[in-house]
Amino acid sequence: MSGRLTVIGLGPGDAAQVTPEATAAIAAATDFFGYAPYLDRLSLREDQHRHASDNREELDRSRAALEAAVSGRHVAVVSGGDPGVFAMAAAVCEAIESGPEAWRQLDVSVVPGVTAMLAVAARAGAPLGHDFCAISLSDNLKPWDLVERRLKAAAGAGFVIALYNPISRARPWQLGRAFECLRDVLPATAPVIFGRAAFRPAERIEVMGLADANPTKADMATCIIIGSPETRVIDRDGRAPLVYSPRSAGGLSR
The missing domain is CATH 3.40.1010.10 (Tetrapyrrole methylase, N-terminal domain)
Known part of the structure; x- marks a missing residue:
């Protein structure tokens, strides 16, 4: 055989x-x-x-x-x-x-x-509707300073960022430091989605501004999506908000 x-x-x-x-x-x-x-x-x-x-x-x-x-x-x-x-x-x-x-x-x-970012995005609305990237916060196979450079470069270029492997018992501090890096570049109102166990019984989807993003809300079952300056939140009375990134950038419309 x-x-x-x-x-x-x-x-x-x-x-x-x-x-x-x-x-x-x-x-x-x-x-x-x-x-x-x-x-x-x-x-x-x-x-x-x-x-x-x-x-x-x-x-x-x-x-x-x-x-x-x-x-x-x-x-x-x-x-x-x-x-x-x-x-x-x-x-x-x-x-x-x-x-x-x-x-x-x-x-x-x-x-x-x-993949996790697609499941979390589907639960939140359409945060990946325009250009985006995915970054792992694990520094097991790459140096942490490289993670910080990539975070700042992606945020500065206007990408929506999906964070994988955000936090663990062995890596308790990296997510907090990642938020600090992003706050240096992005507005305080940039939406952050904490998506834990999307589509599973233990699912938890939370949306807040970057200024309020707290690392304690995440574990290794969480995928985090950070919006760009153009990502929007549609508040809905009695319903979860819809988070989306417009299909156009730089103020253009179709």
Whole structure:
């Protein structure tokens, strides 16, 4: 049997947002490698096997998955959200680049998923309606001064910014410092969306101005979207506000 490896995005957590392509790829695989909470989302058959590992073991997980695929297994590496956004697809590619030639000859495919910033944006309105970027606040694989430079450059260029990996027990201070950097560039009224567990039972979506943004409102299940100076908030009596970024910039209209 010829082995293969598929990297699968499971979406933001709601079963309704797992794509049909991902569902088919899950049904076809024999072995599943991933962070345990993501594997817990799967209902596997008796002939399917799970191989759980810690969230910070991406390269070791990728190598183990590639070895299983080379041995002839049909392997799935699973990620929450989209596997290509701060997730396992890049780790698998890194492992292949530095690994044996046999890994390069495998049939490797990536199945996209709904990433966290899209789920949070959908709950809030349309904050990503114009140019935007995504930045991870984790400094595990890059220096913090680079994060600060990118935050200030993106805010100064007028991008809406989605923040991934905003805070953790091991990184308790970075989000507060990120807000300080953004306050140096953006108006105090720039809307900030804290989106936790979007589309899941524990969902919490909060909107406030940058001046009032408090790091304690976030955890690792939170994706934060910071609006540009042109992002608007539509208040609605008795309903959650709608946050959107106009399709035009610089005062232009169509």
